[in-house]
Amino acid sequence: MASFTTAEKLLSQFPDLVYTKLPSAEENPLFLFKGFKPGLTILPKGHVLSEGCRAFGVPTAFDRDVAIQMRDSIKIYADIFRPADSNLVKVPAIIPWSPYGKTSPGPQQYNKMAPFNAGLPRDRTSGYEKFEAPDPAEWCERGYAIVNVDARGAGMSEGNISFWGQQEAEDIYDTIDWLSKQPWCNGSVAMAGNSWLSIAQINFASRLSHPALKALAPWESLNDPYRDSTARGGMPHNRAFQQLVMMGFAGPNYAENLGEMLEKRPLYDSYWESKLIKTERIGEIPLYLLASYSSGLHTKGSFHTFRTAKSSKKWLRVHPYQEWYDLYRPEITDELQRYFDRYCKGIENGWEHDTPPVRLSLLGFDGSAVETVIERPEQEYPLARQKPQLHYLDASIGKLVPELPARESTVSHLGHDLHDSSDFSLYFGERTEIAGYAKVRLWMSCAEKDDMDVVVQIRKISRTGELLTQLNYPIPVPHFEAPNCNILKALGPQGFLRASHAISRETSESVDPLETEIFYKHDRAEPIAPGTIVPLDISLWPMGMVFAPGEGIMLRVAGHDMNHPEAVMLALTEPVDANIGTHVIYTGGKYDSHLIIPVIPNI
Known part of the structure; x- marks a missing residue:
């Protein structure tokens, strides 16, 4: 044979x-x-x-x-x-x-x-x-x-x-x-x-x-x-x-x-x-x-x-x-x-006895009032002591709020636009650490097409609402004078979903409403009738951030990748999504659009 x-x-x-x-x-x-x-x-x-x-x-x-x-x-x-x-x-x-x-x-x-x-x-x-x-x-x-x-x-x-x-x-x-x-x-x-x-x-x-x-x-x-x-x-x-x-x-x-x-x-x-x-x-x-x-x-x-x-x-x-x-x-x-x-x-040489199982860094970001936490010893990942914290989106004020808004409201952005997004901010009253996996639920619709490419991102913001950037290595000039590429400048974790793939979500018999890790098989797709309002659950990649009192996060929703291109020669002039028309986000009332973030409790 x-x-x-x-x-x-x-x-x-x-x-x-x-x-x-x-x-x-x-x-x-x-x-x-x-x-x-x-x-x-x-x-x-x-x-x-x-x-x-x-x-x-x-x-x-x-x-x-x-x-x-x-x-x-x-x-x-x-x-x-x-x-x-x-x-x-x-x-x-x-x-x-x-x-x-x-x-x-x-x-x-x-x-x-x-x-x-x-x-x-x-x-x-x-x-x-x-x-x-x-x-x-x-x-x-x-x-x-x-x-x-x-x-x-x-x-x-x-x-x-x-x-x-x-x-x-x-x-x-x-x-x-x-x-x-x-x-x-x-x-x-x-x-x-x-x-x-x-x-x-x-x-x-x-x-x-x-x-x-x-x-x-x-x-x-x-x-x-x-x-x-x-x-x-x-x-x-x-x-x-x-x-x-x-x-x-x-x-x-x-x-x-x-x-x-x-x-x-x-x-x-x-x-x-x-x-x-x-x-x-x-x-x-x-x-x-x-x-x-x-x-x-x-x-x-x-x-x-x-x-x-x-x-x-x-x-x-x-x-x-x-x-x-x-x-x-x-x-x-x-x-x-x-x-x-x-x-x-x-x-x-004692390697296995002296080396912590996990060393965890938390990004402080350039211009922040708090320094980056560098390789702090931990026992596991994700951290056993982290607590999921739920915040609802309120489109009427562009904020993340602790309770589901009673009144329904909407906000929209162009799906195929390199610069358009819908943004929601949250400020922390005390020093805060976030480490692990975040998740977003969005109720959305698009009247012009039977599908949506949706991207979510968490950015750190200053006390005055400025979007902050993390430099990934030392450079001889201020960050705003340096080229924009992901190798040099980290902006924040992202999550992606083509809405027609939502049907491929892998579920179990017991679904924790605070579960942040959503898995899609992506083995099938089902169009969404134009104008239909659908819930989309999107996990973000692992994150680690530290905040001084008064600093916060901005949740951004767009139809395109919001990070800088990976390398300096890959700058985009046109988004690469397949979107057409306007994407509408629904919040409040029967629309429980929300963000769950993994917070490390202060000791």
């Missing part, structure tokens, strides 16, 4: 799978290709790629374009950096896994997407680091090897690029197996990195395991490509960002195209299910997880992984920065080494 590869099985299961032809590594300038030059070089202590970059602190073996064969005979290529004496003193291997290229031409390339180079000094990294990955100069000095992999289909690696799933998990398994047997490796392998590098870790751990894999550091990820990124709330989402990712790919063949697949399969089906990373299947592997509120891609998935992974050795650090800036903070590199030393080198 014929044996089929995983790639062949994928095409058999999804014959409509869209693959986009890639430019070669040499042809695509965005891929930052440095040529294919297999061979071993010894970088001497003090070696510097270019003036101003970080120097190597120890002699380092740089083994370039090393071929690793997969189970289906495909070859992928890696750049391996390791201490030059590692054939005598064996070291663990750390894999940063992605299709974004192996080794940067340096110095940092973050300035292409992030204003002011994501807050990173030029001399913080060596220029040999893979994008969103630990720096080889840093880690070889600390007694580790860094294995920068070009995933299947990227660079000179054979095959086609696939977005996570079973294929990538098998490739990671084969790479771990190969690395653990190298003469310089002590038999321990770990993984680390942000974004795709993080998603690859939880994707692998949810599908497979390998005895040589000793620790993971998934630093901000997503687990549900449909609901977290491609079709948030059932609405096509982040299309420009997805196109930017595709533009950065290069390889000998093709790349799976998620954006095009959404056009073919707009509802959640077996294809999207095959991409779902079921983090509840992650077993006994140590996890050092990272989360923040600054990402329009990773916030929900990062918290979800911590909550659902079955590992008894898991730690969550919620930081108040942007992930690239946090990745290279010296004190955090020291901490990551301590974690890896414990599980990859077996050093009894």
Whole structure:
């Protein structure tokens, strides 16, 4: 009987799978290709790629374009950096896994997407680091090897690029197996990195395991490509960002195209299910997880992984920065080494006894009368002591109020308008902390169309009602002089829903009216007759804010994404929703439009 590869099985299961032809590594300038030059070089202590970059602190073996064969005979290529004496003193291997290229031409390339180079000094990294990955100069000095992999289909690696799933998990398994047997490796392998590098870790751990894999550091990820990124709330989402990712790919063949697949399969089906990373299947592997509120891609998935992974050795650090800036903070590199030393080198350093299960940050926002709470030790997430607090919308005064208004009233905004919204404010009389998941119920209608794309957002406001912004890393100018992009400026958590998908809500027999986490399957849709008033329940992504007395929040309702674009080159001139006409919100009387926020009681 014929044996089929995983790639062949994928095409058999999804014959409509869209693959986009890639430019070669040499042809695509965005891929930052440095040529294919297999061979071993010894970088001497003090070696510097270019003036101003970080120097190597120890002699380092740089083994370039090393071929690793997969189970289906495909070859992928890696750049391996390791201490030059590692054939005598064996070291663990750390894999940063992605299709974004192996080794940067340096110095940092973050300035292409992030204003002011994501807050990173030029001399913080060596220029040999893979994008969103630990720096080889840093880690070889600390007694580790860094294995920068070009995933299947990227660079000179054979095959086609696939977005996570079973294929990538098998490739990671084969790479771990190969690395653990190298003469310089002590038999321990770990993984680390942000974004795709993080998603690859939880994707692998949810599908497979390998005895040589000793620790993971998934630093901000997503687990549900449909609901977290491609079709948030059932609405096509982040299309420009997805196109930017595709533009950065290069390889000998093709790349799976998620954006095009959404056009073919707009509802959640077996294809999207095959991409779902079921983090509840992650077993006994140590996890050092990272989360923040600054990402329009990773916030929900990062918290979800911590909550659902079955590992008894898991730690969550919620930081108040942007992930690239946090990745290279010296004190955090020291901490990551301590974690890896414990599980990859077996050093009894007290990590599991000294490290709180959760460290929680709460954003204060620029211009606020209260400072950001930075990584406060906690025992769980969500916090057991949090209390849901319900506030009703009152359209007649544009406020959030404690009691259901007796009188019905309405407010409206243009559904397809980049600047229009309906806003409701609330001020706190005492110092207040909010952490967790919020939910909005809205009674809404649209007379001009049989559907509505609805977005809700919570913003922090000053005592005078000014909308505040959180800077995600230090910059040399005031925030209002800096470009508007989500990498630099966090505004607040959002929730999305295409109203026709409300019918797909997953319910249980006992529904808590104060429950804030609403799950939509998005596997079916039902039009809403124009003018019909319907209730819409929308969960927002996790939030963490702290307020001085007199400060407050503004609940905003619109038909478009209200955060800044993810990167500086993605500014919108036109909203990407599918709305037509005016959206009307109904409050008071029989319309119990409300907001529920998770408040941490003052002690």
